[in-house]
Amino acid sequence: MEQTLVLNATYEPLGVVSWQRAMTLLYQNKVEVVANYERFVRGVKARIPLPSVLRLLRHVRLRRIFSEVPFSRTNVYARDEYRCQYCGAEFDAARLTFDHVIPVARGGLKTWENIVTCCIECNRLKGDRLPEERGLRLIRKPRRPDLPRALALIFANRFAHETWHDYLYFGRRSQASYGGHV
16 A cells, blocks of 8 residues: 655655554544545544645654765766756666766765766766866766755655655656655
8 A cells, every 4th residue: 555755743754654654643643634645544434534645743853864865876866857967868767877077997986976867878978087078067066965855865766646746856756665664
């Protein structure tokens, strides 16, 4: 069944929970329903709409763990909105690669600040040179995502139902499911 997005009391995304955990939070009066799926949970005497977005009634402080997005290919693609950072064209993941702005052969590291999303054609053109040596310019300087963008990236790379879109900011999402906990 579907996952449920949980928002802080201030409508900031906190995490994704299973529908069972969502029903428990609802039963414990810890949350209010912001949006429902078109499906229902049926009990012996009740039929309850399955919540897609819940909001906590009490504010909770974000843990430090949320401020750091794990470095991964998928998260870099999401940060760069599936666009080549040299030509600006948008591609699906199969037609994108990583590019080290400062090549590994010249001491470049695999970090948020040195890796960009690049199409195969621009990557071949750049090779093991610096962008300016090949007449290329970066559209956007690569950097570690800040907290709001970090949260969006965490969710953007996971399943995001249309009822979640008002509470998440992201360019493109994939359809993989996420089993995180709040």
